[in-house]
Amino acid sequence: MATTDPTEALRPLAAVIEQTLRATPVQLGAPEGITDLTAALTTAVALYTARHVLPPGALDDLRRAEAQQAEPEFDPDRMEFRVSPDRRQIAIWEPGNEPWFIPEPAMRGRFVKTVDMDRMGWTRYLPTPAEGSDH
Known part of the structure; x- marks a missing residue:
């Protein structure tokens, strides 16, 4: 062998x-x-x-x-928005990017985690489609 x-x-x-x-x-x-x-x-x-x-x-x-x-495909329909308790600010969240972005004056902004958004009382904003649009 x-x-x-x-x-x-x-x-x-x-x-x-x-x-x-x-x-x-x-x-x-x-x-x-x-x-x-x-x-x-x-x-x-x-x-x-x-x-x-x-x-x-x-x-x-x-x-x-x-x-x-x-490079995930950008889909604006998957974006989410929240409104501050006083209804004066809006936050934007794009899927895949954890922190929420809150635009501020003079081309500035800040990023906030979801848990902090919940704690501060920001509510989800669902825009209604404009009349005559296909969305």
């Missing part, structure tokens, strides 16, 4: 690491030398993994998922 070397499958990866170690200049004793070496090794191993370990198309799926997560 022939025994196979369990490290045989890792030889290509070990070769990539060895090549990177040989090609990356490192200044001994300098912190940036270790940082440079770590960056070079991380990049080399990530590229090896992308080319030889991940299934075809896996990176494309990941890029698509990241793009969708990074």
